[in-house]
Amino acid sequence: MDDLKQIIRDIPDFPKKGIIFKDITTLLADAKSFHRMVDLLAHRYLGEKIDQIVGIEARGFILGAALAYKLGTGITLVRKPGKLPYKTSSISYELEYGHDSLEIHEDAFQPGDRVIVADDLLATGGTMAAVVKLVERNGAVLHECAFMAELEFLNGRSKLPDGKVYSLLKF
Ligand code: AMP
Numbered sequence: 001m002d003d004l005k006q007i008i009r010d011i012p013d014f015p016k017k018g019i020i021f022k023d024i025t026t027l028l029a030d031a032k033s034f035h036r037m038v039d040l041l042a043h044r045y046l047g048e049k050i051d052q053i054v055g056i057e058a059r060g061f062i063l064g065a066a067l068a069y070k071l072g073t074g075i076t077l078v079r080k081p082g083k084l085p086y087k088t089s090s091i092s093y094e095l096e097y098g099h100d101s102l103e104i105h106e107d108a109f110q111p112g113d114r115v116i117v118a119d120d121l122l123a124t125g126g127t128m129a130a131v132v133k134l135v136e137r138n139g140a141v142l143h144e145c146a147f148m149a150e151l152e153f154l155n156g157r158s159k160l161p162d163g164k165v166y167s168l169l170k171f
Helices: 002-007 025-029 031-045 059-071 126-137
Strands: 009-012 020-023 052-056 074-078 088-094 099-105 114-122 141-150 165-170
Touching: 002 025, 002 031, 002 165, 025 031, 031 059, 031 141, 031 165, 052 059, 052 126, 059 074, 059 114, 059 141, 074 099, 074 126, 088 126, 099 126, 114 126, 126 141
Parallel strands: 052 074, 052 114, 114 141, 141 165
Antiparallel strands: 009 020, 088 099
């Protein structure tokens, strides 16, 4: 796993001073690393009953689509406001400064659909916590939250359902 961790590039002071941004584009661009990352994550869920992968805009779409393809499921998109064309259900959540919201199509799930929610990186957990509420409110059952990487020192897991968080690479 160390080789996958090492290929992720640290960008200091992006998007603002004091943040060390984990740049996963270097992992995505490397054929072997990308393939291995997707295979390792998908392997965890092979044989499980999963109905949909939910991808969070924008980097969650990349992992989400790859996982959906490997597991033979569809992918449902959670997007920023105003991007989804049909009737939507939305949720607002707090950021460090101000708030943000995310939307999903209101007919995204059949009642009881088991879903994996995918995103690139777990930081404070605020975004994923909001998406978990959104999918549950729309009738789905959370199987697990899946991340390529996790910043453990931020303890984002504490905001998410116990035992339903998996990250491949821990920093
Ligand atoms: P959070 O809600 O704090 O868990 O983070 C939400 C999103 O912000 C994640 O989906 C990441 O894509 C992005 N993000 C937050 N912090 C970082 C970081 N240090 N490096 C890269 N991406 C980050």
